[in-house]
Amino acid sequence: xxxxxxxxxxxxxxxxxxxxxxxxxxxxxxxxxxxxxxxxxxxxxxxxxxxxxxxxxxxxxxxxxxxxxxxxxxxxxxxxxxxxxxxxxxxxxxxxxxxxxxxxxxxxxxxxxxxxxxxxxxxxxxxxxxxxxxxxxxxxxxxxxxxxxxxxxxxxxxxxxxxxxxxxxxxxxxxxxxxxxxxxxxxxxxxxxxxxxxxxxxxxxxxxxxxxxxxxxxxxxxxxxxxxxxxxxxxxxxxxxxxxxxxxxxxxxxxxxxxxxxxxxxxxxxxxxxxxxxxxxxxxxxxxxxxxxxxxxx
Amino acid sequence: xxxxxxxxxxxxxxxxxxxxxxxxxxxxxxxxxxxxxxxxxxxxxxxxxxxxxxxxxxxxxxxxxxxxxxxxxxxxxxxxxxxxxxxxxxxxxxxxxxxxxxxxxxxxxxxxxxxxxxxxxxxxxxxxxxxxxxxxxxxxxxxxxxxxxxxxxxxxxxxxxxxxxxxxxxxxxxxxxxxxxxxxxxxxxxxxxxxxxxxxxxxxxxxxxxxxxxxxxxxxxxxxxxxxxxxxxxxxxxxxxxxxxxxxxxxxxxxxxxxxxxxxx
Numbered sequence: 001x002x003x004x005x006x007x008x009x010x011x012x013x014x015x016x017x018x019x020x021x022x023x024x025x026x027x028x029x030x031x032x033x034x035x036x037x038x039x040x041x042x043x044x045x046x047x048x049x050x051x052x053x054x055x056x057x058x059x060x061x062x063x064x065x066x067x068x069x070x071x072x073x074x075x076x077x078x079x080x081x082x083x084x085x086x087x088x089x090x091x092x093x094x095x096x097x098x099x100x101x102x103x104x105x106x107x108x109x110x111x112x113x114x115x116x117x118x119x120x121x122x123x124x125x126x127x128x129x130x131x132x133x134x135x136x137x138x139x140x141x142x143x144x145x146x147x148x149x150x151x152x153x154x155x156x157x158x159x160x161x162x163x164x165x166x167x168x169x170x171x172x173x174x175x176x177x178x179x180x181x182x183x184x185x186x187x188x189x190x191x192x193x194x195x196x197x198x199x200x201x202x203x204x205x206x207x208x209x210x211x212x213x214x215x216x217x218x219x220x221x222x223x224x225x226x227x228x229x230x231x232x233x234x235x236x237x238x239x240x241x242x243x244x245x246x247x248x249x250x251x252x253x254x255x256x257x258x259x260x261x262x263x264x265x266x267x268x269x270x271x272x273x274x275x276x277x278x279x280x281x282x283x284x285x286x287x288x289x290x291x292x293x294x295x296x297x298x
Numbered sequence: 299x300x301x302x303x304x305x306x307x308x309x310x311x312x313x314x315x316x317x318x319x320x321x322x323x324x325x326x327x328x329x330x331x332x333x334x335x336x337x338x339x340x341x342x343x344x345x346x347x348x349x350x351x352x353x354x355x356x357x358x359x360x361x362x363x364x365x366x367x368x369x370x371x372x373x374x375x376x377x378x379x380x381x382x383x384x385x386x387x388x389x390x391x392x393x394x395x396x397x398x399x400x401x402x403x404x405x406x407x408x409x410x411x412x413x414x415x416x417x418x419x420x421x422x423x424x425x426x427x428x429x430x431x432x433x434x435x436x437x438x439x440x441x442x443x444x445x446x447x448x449x450x451x452x453x454x455x456x457x458x459x460x461x462x463x464x465x466x467x468x469x470x471x472x473x474x475x476x477x478x479x480x481x482x483x484x485x486x487x488x489x490x491x492x493x494x495x496x497x498x499x500x501x502x503x504x505x506x507x508x509x510x511x512x513x514x515x516x517x518x519x520x521x522x523x524x525x526x527x528x529x530x531x532x533x534x535x536x537x538x539x540x541x542x543x544x545x546x547x548x549x550x551x552x553x554x555x556x557x558x559x560x561x562x563x
Contacts, residue, residue: 046379086547131390
């Protein structure tokens with residue numbers, strides 16, 4: 001049974017072990033940050049910061065920086081700053097301002113990727129930046145990745161209660177004297193770091209999957225924020241590992257015998273989990289005592 | 299080249315019209331998600347040897363339906379994000395199966411001035427015409443439900459069905475627009491001119507007209523510049539769009555400053 005499920009060498013292969021480790025770290029960080037992204041309805045912001053990673057990643061290749069993580073993180077942080085700057089106070093216009101920043105960023109990415117592909121012979125650069133390649137993860141990046149992840153988690157941990165209240169009810173939070181704008185800005189920084197990490201694993205344009213998928217799944221199953229965070233982290237790690245396992249097994253799958261892209265398999269598992277969580281059997285009745293219940297409706 | 303000019307003109311009119319409602323309905327995220335989903339369609343079509351536009355069309359329709367249906371039960375933006383990444387990663391899967399490499403993928407993602415052939419013009423025109431006609435037919439209910447959705451529901455408008463209809467119209471517009479501008483920058487052409495137009499005038503019909511004009515100027519300038527420099531069209535569309543929006547915002551800020559100064563005297 002295990003022999004059929006796990007192709008030989010799965011547990012001894014270095015690339016696989018690195019992928020499992022990196023995937024788990026990133027999935028946990030994405031889940032902890034993503035819970036708030038879903039509660040705050042900032043999926044578009046997360047998507048934008050992830051996509052801006054394309055700009056940073058392609059720029060870093062152009063500048064000869066071998067590690068795209070710095071490019072992803074820098075671009076996401078600049079994007080977060082711009083969104084905050086254009087950041088219209090009125091919520092309806094927020095999406096438009098975000099979209100304009102994203103449009104400019106993708107336009108630049110188009111140029112950088114064009115210059116990347118014309119100036120060097122590395123044709124795979126675009127695909128690696130856009131869609132990721134977990135199996136060729138450079139272990140030298142690991143310390144930086146863990147450090148950035150720790151910063152994101154620390155930001156969330158320090159502001160946890162203030163962030164939760166200002167996400168659920170900004171008015172109430174403001175009335176209690178919480179600096180809502182500052183908390184929101186700190187959260188944007190955590191979000192930018194989290195998507196940069198996710199971009200390293202499953203690619204800049206797919207990073208939203210790890211950020212939104214497991215938390216959205218978890219919030220279908222429970223309304224308690226702490227529990228939802230744990231569930232999301234578990235779901236994220238499980239989905240990532242399952243994706244890696246499938247990718248490893250897919251080496252002999254049709255139609256081509258060179259393996260399916262690991263990013264696709266991870267995203268597909270995440271989506272499958274989300275759809276499964278829609279099943280009525282798994283849905284708990286709304287818990288009235290839970291604080292998020294009122295705003296996080298199904 | 300003449301094909302591209304014609305296609306670009308059609309595309310600008312379509313994007314300006316549909317984009318106006320995308321901005322009004324705050325569907326910027328959907329406008330960003332649908333074309334990226336359509337990317338999977340183009341990749342699938344090239345794998346099967348079918349027409350790119352057909353692939354774009356089928357997949358953006360599937361994306362629109364997924365967003366509308368799943369969005370009824372879940373949070374709209376989370377569902378949009380999940381649909382987007384699922385379809386985009388499908389695109390990556392199809393690409394990994396196909397033998398095509400960088401240049402083709404690249405022009406699909408970021409647009410190509412010579413990407414429109416004579417045989418593409420007819421489907422682009424038809425798709426564009428249908429989406430513009432549908433927008434005109436839905437003009438009043440769309441405007442009403444975008445501006446005051448409560449009143450629209452009170453009048454018996456089925457806002458959910460309207461949302462689905464609008465997503466489908468957007469899907470049509472996108473399948474016409476992608477071949478020129480590329481999947482990543484379609485949404486920029488939709489929301490940036492419309493966003494600027496809305497700032498410049500409050501009159502809905504005036505803003506719609508202005509949105510089309512700005513979209514035309516953006517696309518024409520982008521194509522001319524891309525032709526001269528050989529750089530991707532998407533770069534110009536994205537940056538010119540953002541620059542126009544920032545100009546509009548600056549003008550607005552300046553005028554309100556002048557107004558304040560005048561009233562203070």
